[in-house]
Amino acid sequence: MNEMIEQLKRHRSIRKYKPDPLAEEQLRSIVESAQAASTSSNLQAYSVVAVTDRGTKAALSRLAADQAYIAECPVFLVWCADLNRLLIAASAASEGEARIPATTEMFILATVDAALAAQNAAIAAESLGLGIVFIGGIRDDPDGVSRLLGLPKYVYPVFGMCVGYPDQEPDLRPRLPxxxxxxxxxxxxxxxxxxxxxxxxxxxxxxxxxxxxxxxTTWSKEMAQRLAIRKRDHMRTFLREKGFDLE
Ligand SMILES: Cc1cc2nc3c(=O)[nH]c(=O)nc-3n(C[C@H](O)[C@H](O)[C@H](O)COP(=O)(O)O)c2cc1C
Incomplete structure (x- = not known):
């Protein structure tokens, strides 16, 4: 149809990476592409932490169920919903102390913003010949991730993303009709x-x-197994402690 659509339809997650680093210019282009995504009311309520340090990547890998590709990829991006920057801007602009409305709506806004930015980054990375995989596994221990990366109140890690040159050629995973x-x-x-x-x-x-x-196995069987397990029950308490009150 056109090159962009062809590229989107060629997406497959990459779980094995060459050690080659990304150029600083590549990282900047990827994050600038993320920033170009639509954002609710221009809030831009997300941040991304780029991790290249071996020790930090290894620690993140351990926190996310030992997924080896987190340690192996040259850059691990941690996409965060971020209301902290808004609070700082609003506090500076208003007479009194600004407050973040403790609403589910604010949680949705920030989480959606992070996801849209991340998907733009994924597409940009793939257009540069890089591969990616999203890592929800960092929510296994969001507290540990927050401490490791110094994430303050009003910032929570939504998911991570491995980025690097693919060292595998996996088949495309079929989607629902x-x-x-x-x-x-x-x-x-x-x-x-x-x-x-x-x-x-x-x-x-x-x-x-x-x-x-x-x-x-089949998709239905996989989904039945998936739904039978409750996962990450800690998220509710964690989010409340981070200032995402979900009222
Ligand atoms: C929010 C999110 C979190 C994910 N978390 C993980 C993860 O922790 N580990 C992993 O190997 N893949 C993870 N994935 C990748 C999915 O398993 C993958 O996208 C899906 O199976 C479809 O396969 P494909 O991307 O190769 O087309 C995640 C994807 C998304 C969107």
């Missing part, structure tokens, strides 16, 4: 059963090929 995701005029679940059945077959073949015939 378009009809199950795209609704016309009104929401409808009518296409779900057939679409999911088709996708289950496709993903089963993908997993069998990828795991050398050892992993016989």
């Amino acid at each position: 378009l009809e199950t995701v795209l609704h016309r005029e009104r929401y409808s679940s009518d296409s779900f059963a057939a679409g999911i059945e088709r996708y289950d077959g496709e993903l089963r073949r993908f997993m069998l090929t990828r795991a050398g015939g050892k992993r016989d």
Whole structure:
């Protein structure tokens, strides 16, 4: 269709990296691309911490269930929802002390801003021939990550992102059929059963090929397993302590 769309549709997460570092210019272009993303009311309520230090990456890898690629990638980006900068700006501009409204809405704004910026960064990185993988695993121990990176109140780590030159060529992971995701005029679940059945077959073949015939599963089975486990129950308390009160 066009080069941009072709590039987007070639995305696959990279979990093995060459040791080659990124040029400072590349990092700057990636983050400038992130900054160009749309942002709620121009709040720009996010920050990103770029980690290249070996020791810090190794510590982050340990905090995120020992995912080795965090330590191996040349740059690990930690995307944070950030209301701290707004508070500083508003406090300087107003007579009295400014306050962050303790609303779920503020939490959503900052989290969405971080996600939009990060996805722009991912696309920019891929356009430079780099590979990425998002790392939600840093929320296994958000306190540890916050302490390690010096994240203050009103800043929380949403996810990380490995960036570097790919040292693998994984197949593209198939997605759900378009009809199950795209609704016309009104929401409808009518296409779900057939679409999911088709996708289950496709993903089963993908997993069998990828795991050398050892992993016989379907998307539905994976999702059933996933939903059966409660994960990261600590997030609610952690967010409240960070000033994201969710009232
Ligand atoms: C917010 C978010 C968090 C993720 N966390 C992890 C993670 O901790 N570890 C990992 O290996 N992949 C992680 N992923 C990558 C997904 O598993 C991957 O994007 C998905 O399976 C689709 O595969 P693809 O990106 O190769 O197309 C995460 C993706 C997102 C969007």
